[in-house]
Amino acid sequence: MLNGLTVVALIPARGGSKGLPGKNLMKLAGKSLIERAVECAKLPDNIVDMVVVTSDDDDILAEAERCGAIAHRRKPEAASDTATPADLLEDFFEGEDSVIINHDVLVIYLQPTSPMRTPKHVSQALDIYRANNLKGSVVSVVQLEKSPYWTLIIEDGKLAPMFPDAFNKNRQELPPTFVPNGAIYLFKYTDFVEQRKIPTPGASAFVMSAQDSIDIDTQADFDRAVALLEDR
Secondary structure: OEOOEOEEEEEEOOOOOOOOOOHHHOEEOOEEHHHHHHHHOOOHHHOOOEEEEEEOOHHHHHHHHHOOOEEEEOOHHHOOOOOOHHHHHHHHHHOOOOOOOOOOOEEEEOOOOOOOOOHHHHHHHHHHHHHOOOOOOEEEEEEOOOOHHHOEEEEOOEEEEOOHHHHOOOHHHOOOOEEEEEEEEEEEHHHHHHHOOOOOOOOEEEEOOOHHHOOOOOHHHHHHHHHHHHHO
16 A cells, blocks of 8 residues: 555556567566566555456466466457557446445556566656655656657648747757656546546656667567667
């Protein structure tokens, strides 16, 4: 628990993957992506009360149990190609078989496709949440290498800047820009219920490096993660 607040680490892991079939069970340095995600939820002082892997796949659910997590079988409608994070959150927290009675809980949402994320990263994100007096949300982000202020659009077959006032400025004159890297989302479920989406507006940023922000979607992503882990 965190200051009396129940903490649930939720790891979403569908069985189907168009880009890299079976990726959630693929192993990096001898550990599956599921195992790596579960390890990230095992924090000091027993802060995390419940580690849950939610999936529609028998093999993933078996791997979750092997790693010491609760295996939650997702309903088909919450595991389709069009299912959103909101669908799986509602399936776990509000389904008929839900073990959560009080919805005032802190959710640590950890996608297994972020294998370079570590327990230290999760602890650092929690430190930001503590600094905010357990209010709002925290989202991990990575800085963009190329500024979106230099984006071009095509009008009548010709290039035009999307942001004309910023297009000719030097990189140093433009503010740094970031995107969520998918590794860590911290939010109260009651706040999610109000928005029906994550991340919630006004989230605090937890900045991670480009290397630690690898998201496994293709074989090339996986191979890059393998190479990085070999160098550590």
